[in-house]
Amino acid sequence: PRIDKISPNDSRVQQRTAVLNGITYSYLLAEPSGTPSNTIFLIHGFPDLSLGWRYQIPVLTSLGLRVIALDMMGYSGTDAPDEIKYYTYKRAADDVATLAKRLGLSSIILGGHDWGGAIVYRIAMYYPKLISAFFSICTPFQPPKTKYVPASSMPNFKYQLQFGGPDLEREISGEEKIKQFLNAMYGGRGPKGEPAFHVSHGAYMQNLPILCHTILLSKPELDYYTKRYAIHGMHGPTNWYRNGELNFEDEKQFAQAKFKFEMPVLFVGGTRDAALPPALSSGMEKWFRSLTRGEVDASHWALWEKPADVNQYLVEWLGGLGG
Template sequence: MAVDKINVTGDTRVERRTAQVNGKTYGYLLGQPKAGQYRATVFLIHGFPDLSMGWRYQIPFLINMGLRVVAPDCLGYGRTDAPDPPQPYSHKQCADDIKALALSLGASKIILGGHDWGATLVYRIALWHPDLVTHVFTVCVPFVPPSPQYLSLEELVRTRAPNFTYQLQFKSEELEKAIRSKDEIRQFLLALYGGRTGDGELGFDARKGVLLDRMMRLGPSRLLGREELDYYTEEFARNGIHGPLNWYRTREINYRDELAILDRRITVPVLFIQALRDSALPPHLGKGMSKVIPKLTVKQVDTSHWALWEKPDEVNKILVRWLEEVVFVNGQSGSKL
């Protein structure tokens, strides 16, 4: 059975809104139950290279569960501002932005969901603003605590995580120089979304990055239809890919910021949905989470990095069960409406 999803070109279940947040314009999707009454507010934070519409399969069922849903385009993406320097993309600044957006909507307590960089960010929001967050769920990316020692990306790739080699390409300016036109942006997105050449070759390798020599030969991805790909291409063409790639240039900034929160822990309940076929994030990376997050639930899905689209039914069933058994146990959410 097909999973209900938001139509990218227009859907009455969501409104497109903008807000001025800490001197920046943020675009976001807002959906809520028809009656206007909701049990809690959930923020859905997307990753790279994605948009608020990355949660299109999750938004309808969350609304049906009585939640008010807020899905922002993150800094650099879509209808949100895309500053040129990397500093505004730090986890602390983006966490401050999300808190300010929540407060502007009258939400003093929120549930947080995140995928990819969005998962990394929601962990940080829970650390920087523990008064704001009641529950957290993440997809694909495990929690890594703040570190008292700085390890450069180059050293991390060389000594511990060769599967992150692609981030060296993303951090450099190679992709911005090669990907400028709308056609190039479309093909770049297909490389990350699993498009293949006529010979069945992929356009991305976690140990190399985007394979520019075959990028323009990639065909459609089975993970999204033509209308959705057209929408994503148009949204990314607004500001290009420099802003989204800035998220890969904040490692040292984040390290310095987080020296102030080395002693903090995530004490709220956390659901981690792990993708078993994520080439950049193999399953062993999540093994230590239970040692640092006391109220942790871990579930796995047999899917690639794009779990939200590839197996939406499985992901949604895991979320529903967790929401019912942990978040709304005995009908309570712990969230102020």
């Protein structure tokens, strides 16, 4: 049986907006059939959107959860200010906490993928009383550091030099290029298997026009992503690759104090994720009172490539949380 998913403009989700600390956010709201038992906020990564959770939203509402899937700073109907300071973990945490308060919620669950995974650990660090439990798909926990080390110094993150540099946002401009770039990032390859991306390089710009359509999302879905990315272009989304020093300054306070996550946490790695190989997670238990681990045989796009396996981890872990 094919797994249920939310389509662009699906009637089961409402498009909402909220002004949070002066920034307009767009988000998807999905309600369960009865009174919600809890609310889960979902945080996407790069280059993704709230619709990246399309395979997870139906299963979460079927468990009685209200789902709020945000478009993060720089993406889609959310504002895309030029300045890097709007793209920090702290800012994302403040905005999520503000939305929860606005909705009258004193306790929420979080889920994140990719940058969204990195963000959910930080929301739980800055707002531990608000977050009753959270999960991260693909992104292991990297603890705050006492000395600044650029992410791009790690071989698996070298592509981040391209993403945060001036060339990508200049060259990937207009709907056609945006669609080619997204297709490349979502696993598209040339007719002879020509690669579109490598973690040591970034996107192979000269190969973008020859790529075949990826199997990881449908053509209408890719069209939807393209239109939503074309609203602001790539400057906002790539600002997430320019904020390393600002994040470092914000979270120094945690590097000195010996903190631990007290709430239940689920981490699910993707076996074939080249940017976030599961090996990066080794030893991370020591930061958690209650860490559950999983792994799915998938690339970076585990949410779309192995949705049934991801969802099974979510159902089991959420079912075990109680109350």
